[in-house]
Amino acid sequence: MRIDVLTLFPNVFEGFLGESMIRIAREKGALDVRLHDIRDWATDNHRSVDDKPYGGGHGMVLKVDVVVPAVEAVLEECGKENRRVRTIMMTPQGRPMSQALARELSEEKNLVLLCGHYEGFDERIRELLEPEEISIGDFVTSGGEAPAMCLIDAVARLLDGVLGEPECAKFESFSEELDGMLEYPQYTRPPVYRDVAVPEVLTSGNHAEIEKWRREMSMKNTGRKRSDLLKHTLEFTGDEEE
Numbered sequence: 001m002r003i004d005v006l007t008l009f010p011n012v013f014e015g016f017l018g019e020s021m022i023r024i025a026r027e028k029g030a031l032d033v034r035l036h037d038i039r040d041w042a043t044d045n046h047r048s049v050d051d052k053p054y055g056g057g058h059g060m061v062l063k064v065d066v067v068v069p070a071v072e073a074v075l076e077e078c079g080k081e082n083r084r085v086r087t088i089m090m091t092p093q094g095r096p097m098s099q100a101l102a103r104e105l106s107e108e109k110n111l112v113l114l115c116g117h118y119e120g121f122d123e124r125i126r127e128l129l130e131p132e133e134i135s136i137g138d139f140v141t142s143g144g145e146a147p148a149m150c151l152i153d154a155v156a157r158l159l160d161g162v163l164g165e166p167e168c169a170k171f172e173s174f175s176e177e178l179d180g181m182l183e184y185p186q187y188t189r190p191p192v193y194r195d196v197a198v199p200e201v202l203t204s205g206n207h208a209e210i211e212k213w214r215r216e217m218s219m220k221n222t223g224r225k226r227s228d229l230l231k232h233t234l235e236f237t238g239d240e241e242e
């Protein structure tokens with residue numbers, strides 16, 4: 001998969017791209033991330049990318065006459081005429097990011113991510129480019145870079161061949177395999193630490209019992225921490241119709 005990122009701060013991505021799962025995804029050739037500095041499309045001597053908001057108010061707004069040509073140029077470089085390229089604006093006003101959306105995006109060949117900054121985008125950028133808008137949650141970060149990194153990470157680990165054991169991504173919190181619930185508790189050695197022991201069933205070797213226990217714990221965990229997700233569980237399992 002190719003992901004093109006438009007940002008005012010390309011250096012922010014440096015460590016992220018060179019470590020952990022993203023480094024592995026890139027080394028395996030599953031992921032190709034290309035960074036584009038929006039400032040390269042500025043037209044004045046000061047390389048301005050933002051200006052004061054019409055109507056007054058605080059902060060600076062990203063300029064339509066810089067951002068639109070920047071995105072169009074990147075789309076052209078991606079060969080948009082010949083293939084589907086999803087253009088995504090990172091914004092707190094967007095569709096909430098989810099595991100289902102990460103899976104959907106991981107099926108694409110090419111994504112273009114647009115990171116905002118300051119007060120955000122001149123509204124005409126939305127009108128002219130009609131991007132998909134994605135939010136990573138109901139809170140505001142100072143720029144789209146951290147949200148874009150969250151999205152890239154969530155998508156990259158789902159790409160074929162990236163995770164050493166692909167099953168890892170299957171039985172995880174929010175996955176279809178767990179009916180959208182949270183994961184069950186996990187343990188590793190030592191079997192007892194400060195008098196706290198690993199649940200006996202996990203060392204019993206009885207796989208049917210382990211599976212049953214995990215399912216129950218997954219439900220309990222979800223009920224305790226995120227009861228809102230149990231509604232999705234009903235949708236997944238079809239229990240609602242019964």
Ligand SMILES: C[S@@+](CC[C@H](N)C(=O)[O-])C[C@H]1O[C@@H](n2cnc3c(N)ncnc32)[C@H](O)[C@@H]1O
Pocket residue numbers: 089090091092093114115116117118119120121134135136137138139140141142143144145147
């Ligand atoms: C300070 S925010 C601007 C927020 C904007 N004034 C508003 O109220 O909607 C600057 C940029 O950070 C990014 N951003 C902030 N919070 C985000 C979130 N929850 N999800 C995705 N992107 C976000 C967006 O790219 C946004 O343009």
